[in-house]
Amino acid sequence: xxxxxxxxxxxxxxxxxxxxxxxxxxxxxxxxxxxxxxxxxxxxxxxxxxxxxxxxxxxxxxxxxxxxxxxxxxxxxxxxxxxxxxxxxxxxxxxxxxxxxxxxxxxxxxxxxxxxxxxxxxxxxxxxxxxxxxxxxxxxxxxxxxxxxxxxxxxxxxxxxxxxxxxxxxxxxxxxxxxxxxxxxxxxxxxxxxxxxxxxxxxxxxxxxxxxxxxxxxxxxxxxxxxxxxxxxxxxxxxxxxxxxx
Amino acid sequence: xxxxxxxxxxxxxxxxxxxxxxxxxxxxxxxxxxxxxxxxxxxxxxxxxxxxxxxxxxxxxxxxxxxxxxxxxxxxxxxxxxxxxxxxxxxxxxxxxxxxxxxxxxxxxxxxxxxxxxxxxxxxxxxxxxxxxxxxxxxxxxxxxxxxxxxxxxxxxxxxxxxxxxxxxxxxxxxxxxxxxxxxxxxxxxxxxxxxxxxxxxxxxxxxxxxxxxxxxxxxxxxxx
Numbered sequence: 396x397x398x399x400x401x402x403x404x405x406x407x408x409x410x411x412x413x414x415x416x417x418x419x420x421x422x423x424x425x426x427x428x429x430x431x432x433x434x435x436x437x438x439x440x441x442x443x444x445x446x447x448x449x450x451x452x453x454x455x456x457x458x459x460x461x462x463x464x465x466x467x468x469x470x471x472x473x474x475x476x477x478x479x480x481x482x483x484x485x486x487x488x489x490x491x492x493x494x495x496x497x498x499x500x501x502x503x504x505x506x507x508x509x510x511x512x513x514x515x516x517x518x519x520x521x522x523x524x525x526x527x528x529x530x531x532x533x534x535x536x537x538x539x540x541x542x543x544x545x546x547x548x549x550x551x552x553x554x555x556x557x558x559x560x561x562x563x564x565x566x567x568x569x570x571x572x573x574x575x576x577x578x579x580x581x582x583x584x585x586x587x588x589x590x591x592x593x594x595x596x597x598x599x600x601x602x603x604x605x606x607x608x609x610x611x612x613x614x615x616x617x618x619x620x621x622x623x624x625x626x627x628x629x630x631x632x633x634x635x636x637x638x639x640x641x
Numbered sequence: 642x643x644x645x646x647x648x649x650x651x652x653x654x655x656x657x658x659x660x661x662x663x664x665x666x667x668x669x670x671x672x673x674x675x676x677x678x679x680x681x682x683x684x685x686x687x688x689x690x691x692x693x694x695x696x697x698x699x700x701x702x703x704x705x706x707x708x709x710x711x712x713x714x715x716x717x718x719x720x721x722x723x724x725x726x727x728x729x730x731x732x733x734x735x736x737x738x739x740x741x742x743x744x745x746x747x748x749x750x751x752x753x754x755x756x757x758x759x760x761x762x763x764x765x766x767x768x769x770x771x772x773x774x775x776x777x778x779x780x781x782x783x784x785x786x787x788x789x790x791x792x793x794x795x796x797x798x799x800x801x802x803x804x805x806x807x808x809x810x811x812x813x814x815x816x817x818x819x820x821x822x823x824x825x826x827x828x829x830x831x832x833x834x835x836x837x838x839x840x841x842x843x844x845x846x847x848x849x850x851x852x853x854x855x856x857x858x859x860x861x862x863x864x865x866x
Contacts, residue, residue, distance in 0.1 A: 459725055461865065482731040492726035494717070496658045508650050509730045511642035 409471065410435040410559055410589035411456060416465035418451050418613075425451045426462070427613040433606075435470075435558075438581075438590040440600030442629075443610035444637050449593040450489065452610065453561045456591065457486050469559065482510055485557030487565045491548040495537035499528055499547050502536060503554050510555035522550035527576060541568040549577060560584070562592045566599060578603065597633060601626050609636045644739075647732050651740025652747075658717060659748070665710045669752045673706040674759060681763045691764040696826035699760055700819050703753065704786065708808045710748045711790040714741055715798035724798075724864055738791060738860035742853070745787040745794075753779055766830065774829045774838070781845035782822035788852035789814050795863050821845050 411433040418426040426448045433439045443449050454460040456467055458474045458481055467474060474480040486492075493502045503519035512518050523532045526546040536544060545568040552560065560581075566574050581590065581603055594600045600607060607629055609617040616636040659665055680698045684690070718724035727737050757775075761768045768775060793810040797803040812819075825841035 457729060459728060478733065479731045481729055484729065486729060488722065488725070490722035490725070492723055493721055494654065494658060494723060495720070496661050496717075497654070501657070505650060505654050509642070509647060509732070511731075 408435045409433070409468065410437070411591065412466075412468040412471075413452070413456055414466045414468070416452070416455055416462045416467070418448070418455060418460070419463045425613050426455070429465075429610070429613070429615055431608060431615060431618070433559075433589055433591055435589055436586045437606065438585055438592065438604040440604035440607045441591065441593045441610055442595070442597060442600060442607065442633055443593070447610040448613040449610055450563055451613075453486070453488075453563050453591065453593060457481075457484050457561050482555065483558040484561060485552035485555065485559070486561045486563070487549055487552045488563050489567070491536075491544050492551060493536050493544065493547060496535065498533050498535055499523060499539070499550075500532035502547065503532075503550060506551050507554045512555055518554050518556070522554045523547075525553075525580060526550045527573070542570050542573050545569055546573055546577070549580075553580075557588070559589045560591070562590065564593055564595065566594060566596065574599075597630050598626050601629055609633055611636050642732065644732070644736055647730075647736045648740045648743065651727075651737065652743050655714075655717075655740065655744035656747070659744070665713050665748050666751060668713070669706045669710045669748060670755055672709055673702050673752050673756045676702045676705060677756060677760050677763055686764060688765055691766050692830055693827070695760060695764045695766050695830065696823045698764070699756070699826060700782070700822045702756065702760075703749065703783070704812065704815065704819055706752055706756075707745075707749050707783075707786050707790055708811060710752075711745055711787065711794040711811070712797075712804050712807045714745050714791070715794050719798050724795075728864065734861040734864065735857040737864070738795070738856050741795070742787055742791045742856065745791050746783055749783045749787060750780070753783065768830075771829045771832075775826065778822060778825045778829065778838075778842065778845070781842065781849060782818050782825075784849045785818035785845060785852060786811075786815055788849060788856050789818075792852070792856045792860065792863060795860065817844060817848055821848070 409432050413429060413431050416426050416429045417424065429452060431439070441449050451460065455462050458467070469480045469483055472480055497505065500519055500523060503522055504515055507515035507518045523529050526549055528543060528546060528550070531539070531543065536547065539547065549565060565577065569577060578599070584590070592600060592603060606618070606620050608615050609632065617632055677698065684694055686694050715724065718727065728734055757768060790811050793807055797806040797810065800806055821841040821844040825838050825845070828838040828841065
């Protein structure tokens with residue numbers, strides 16, 4: 396099943412394009428010919444069961460991993476030939492990417508400075524406030540709870556104001572109020588930033604995205620604009636693709 | 642952002658983490674002092690023997706102590722996949738190697754500053770008269786040790802047997818550094834003419850240049866998934 400329905404008219408500039416990507420780990424084929432494009436300002440939610448290849452796909456899109464074959468383009472350019480393009484990417488991974496021995500503020504300052512932000516201090520302070528950690532910026536990250544670490548990890552991904560956000564299950568570990576605040580943050584960025592989000596929550600994914608894709612066994616089993624259906628429809632399609640009852 | 646500014650930031654982070662925990666420096670210093678004391682008890686050298694034995698004691702102690710620091714240096718980056726995060730930054734991954742090399746070098750030099758006077762007292766060998774030449778040889782040898790060690794530390798960090806793997810990989814390749822270091826140090830302490838010391842120093846310089854450049858160039862592939 397494959398249906399691509401653009402949710403907006405006109406010609407989109409492709410912010411991120413992965414073309415016929417395959418990735419093998421020894422005998423295991425994690426991705427088998429994945430092609431996806433995300434336009435500038437568009438939000439794409441990728442659903443899929445564990446082991447479907449979502450994280451591998453995001454790692455390849457972020458340039459952290461080389462594909463076995465296929466091509467990744469950021470705004471039409473190959474990032475492996477132009478490393479400066481990595482500045483356009485902000486990533487939230489399964490790991491926090493934070494140093495537990497540094498304070499929250501020091502972690503953000505370190506990140507902002509390495510991305511070359513001219514106003515690193517102001518950006519770091521602003522991001523701490525945006526994720527509700529302004530009062531804890533001076534504490535070591537090792538003293539943070541799981542949810543606070545995840546919020547700081549999100550702030551870390553956004554501190555250099557990236558054009559493309561790659562979010563690998565960013566809601567993991569967030570309580571309701573933190574999840575709501577993060578959703579609000581993402582909603583505020585919709586349209587101005589390109590967002591690729593993987594999540595197990597179809598409701599959250601549909602609410603945040605212009606387009607959805609379902610990845611099963613390393614293959615895009617379904618792709619559609621949100622106009623193609625509501626949450627229930629996507630849930631039903633997901634169940635069909637994955638092969639479990641809705 | 643300039644390469645120098647990137648390396649400075651990476652170094653700042655490593656030094657700050659080390660100042661807070663003192664994990665690496667404490668372990669290296671205590672270990673180096675213990676080995677020096679054990680050597681002294683094992684050999685109980687006479688003043689004549691001490692001059693002959695001290696260079697070997699010094700360089701073997703430094704080689705062992707450096708593996709402690711080197712094996713820990715990338716563990717800091719592994720816990721929350723921070724090495725992966727560093728690879729996302731828009732600069733040459735070789736600069737990550739440069740930053741780590743410098744922080745490892747500073748740790749080893751700090752140990753040397755403490756170890757050298759301790760060894761001089763333990764072995765009863767006056768070093769002050771040769772301190773300039775000795776410092777130059779130690780610096781060159783230390784650069785060689787950490788240039789190779791930093792690379793192998795990055796290679797072995799994701800293996801379960803990294804503490805075993807690092808010295809097994811490091812010592813054979815670092816053998817020219819240790820041999821040249823011992824010979825040059827012996828020549829300096831014995832007051833031999835520079836012509837006798839120079840070949841060892843040249844080898845150290847060549848080793849440093851080769852492995853710093855190779856490390857910088859291949860680091861990207863070493864840390865790639």
